[in-house]
Amino acid sequence: MSPRKIRVLVVDDSAVVRQTLTEVLASDEEIEVIGAAGDPFVAADRIRDEVPDVITLDIEMPRMDGLTFLQKIMSQHPIPVVICSSLAQEGAESTLKALEYGAVEIIAKPRLGSKQFLEESQIVLCQTVKAAASARLRPIQPRHAVEPKLTADAILAPATGAMVETTEKVVAIGASTGGTEALTTVLEAMPSDAPGTVIVQHMPEMFTRAFANRLNGLCNIAVKEAESNDTVLRGRALIAPGNHHMLLKRSGARYYVEIKDGPLVARHRPSVDVLFRSAARYAGQNAVGVILTGMGDDGASGMHEMKKAGAYTIAQDEETCVVFGMPNEAIKRGAVDKVLPLPSVASAILRHAH
Numbered sequence: 200m201s202p203r204k205i206r207v208l209v210v211d212d213s214a215v216v217r218q219t220l221t222e223v224l225a226s227d228e229e230i231e232v233i234g235a236a237g238d239p240f241v242a243a244d245r246i247r248d249e250v251p252d253v254i255t256l257d258i259e260m261p262r263m264d265g266l267t268f269l270q271k272i273m274s275q276h277p278i279p280v281v282i283c284s285s286l287a288q289e290g291a292e293s294t295l296k297a298l299e300y301g302a303v304e305i306i307a308k309p310r311l312g313s314k315q316f317l318e319e320s321q322i323v324l325c326q327t328v329k330a331a332a333s334a335r336l337r338p339i340q341p342r343h344a345v346e347p348k349l350t351a352d353a354i355l356a357p358a359t360g361a362m363v364e365t366t367e368k369v370v371a372i373g374a375s376t377g378g379t380e381a382l383t384t385v386l387e388a389m390p391s392d393a394p395g396t397v398i399v400q401h402m403p404e405m406f407t408r409a410f411a412n413r414l415n416g417l418c419n420i421a422v423k424e425a426e427s428n429d430t431v432l433r434g435r436a437l438i439a440p441g442n443h444h445m446l447l448k449r450s451g452a453r454y455y456v457e458i459k460d461g462p463l464v465a466r467h468r469p470s471v472d473v474l475f476r477s478a479a480r481y482a483g484q485n486a487v488g489v490i491l492t493g494m495g496d497d498g499a500s501g502m503h504e505m506k507k508a509g510a511y512t513i514a515q516d517e518e519t520c521v522v523f524g525m526p527n528e529a530i531k532r533g534a535v536d537k538v539l540p541l542p543s544v545a546s547a548i549l550r551h552a553h
Contacts, residue, residue: 204231205332208251210242210268211235211283212260219309220255220283220324223317227325239268246276253331255283256302258294266297273301279331283308283324284403291409298379303331303521307403322466330376330494334521337380368394368552369431369447369454369486371478371505373471375401375493377521379410381541382491383417386436388545391419394487394552395431397439397447397456397478399469401493404441411438427458439469446477454482465497471525475501484509487548490529491541492520499528502535511551512536513544 207230209220217235224230233249236242238260245251254272258265265282272278282297282305284290294305304327309320370393374382378400389396402410407424414422414436423429425437425445431454439445444464446457464470471490475498478486488505490498492515506512512535514526519541529535539547 202229204229205253205328206231206233206249206251207328208233208242208245208254209235210239210254210260210265211257212237213257216257216283216308223309223321223324224255224328226321230325230328239263239265239271242268243271246278250276251278253328254278254280255328256280256297257308258282258284258290258297266293266300269297269300269302273336277301277336279303279334279336281306281327281331284406291406292413294406295379295409295413301336303334303336304376305402305406319463319468322463326466326495327376330522330524333494334376337521366485367433367452367454369478369482370394370396370489370548370552371447371474371482371486372396372398372489372491373474373493373498373501373525374399374491375467375471375495375497375522375525377492381515381519381521383414384541385489385491385545385548386414386418386420386422388542389418389420389436390549391434393420393434393549395433395454396420396436397425397431397445397474398436399439399445399471399474399498401467401469401497402441404443407438407441414438425456425458428455430455439474442468444469444473446473447481448477449481465500466495467497471498472501475505479504479508479510482510486510487551488512489514489544489548490526490535491515491544492522493525494522495524496528498525499532499534502529503532506534506536513547514538515544516540 221232234245256265280302282302284294411424421435444459514535517523
């Protein structure tokens with residue numbers, strides 16, 4: 200007997216988008232679209248008739264916006280929700296709020312365009328829906344902003360000697376489904392002189408900048424969306440921009456990042472494997488590799504390379520993962536030195552880095 204398909208309800212006010220999403224999802228033999236709704240009220244009626252395994256949801260809709268509907272779902276009958284959003288910078292902030300309200304993932308709407316874009320959209324959309332179906336939904340934690348500490352640090356960071364030491368540690372972190380909240384937990388625990396950090400979080404372009412800005416307001420360290428030639432510094436985290444790969448490079452004692460185009464690697468762009476391989480090559484034993492929650496195997500082979508190069512490697516444990524895919528693959532390949540619950544990851548990074 201064949202396994203039961205993942206049942207998906209598509210919610211979007213555009214008939215063209217509903218049709219496109221339905222066709223893309225239905226092309227995967229493991230997925231069944233049980234309905235499409237033009238607004239949250241129609242969607243609520245459909246859910247009363249048949250509860251889907253996953254909902255894809257637009258944010259901007261008539262009668263009731265997607266965020267309000269999401270909050271109602273999560274408070275009344277939690278169902279994994281994937282936010283399917285247009286690539287609009289002005290909407291990125293409100294879309295990110297959806298992750299705080301319990302959405303599993305944000306993806307870009309497939310748009311009519313090149314054959315390559317539609318093929319890549321199909322891979323990402325189907326993969327994300329499968330990840331959402333197996334995601335562990337969690338109670339929503341209220342966030343607080345860090346009060347600014349008005350010291351000289353705000354103008355000039357303390358000298359670290361990073362430019363002359365060749366033993367400066369670099370932290371490379373990879374995450375996917377559930378990773379935005381996991382990264383928030385890790386980075387909020389980092390002190391202002393934490394080792395320089397480079398991050399790949401699977402997320403569409405436009406949203407990585409808003410995500411970095413959000414983290415910058417929550418954390419003691421500075422967080423920014425990476426640009427080519429940005430220096431990796433103590434007290435700063437660089438997040439790979441959506442739809443671009445990020446590599447760690449080194450010139451003398453200076454670590455910096457390079458942003459590159461290229462094909463999907465391990466079904467993703469940016470890819471954790473690409474970042475981890477570059478960390479193995481250019482940082483070696485000076486690197487700490489961390490793999491967090493996410494579906495699939497992106498990062499497993501790259502982390503194995505890091506471990507062979509002498510890096511210290513950490514994986515998030517199953518109990519605290521939204522999806523225990525990427526960490527599990529890295530563990531199975533013998534790439535991980537330590538498996539830890541999420542609240543213990545930051546302290547382990549700092550212990551090893553110091």
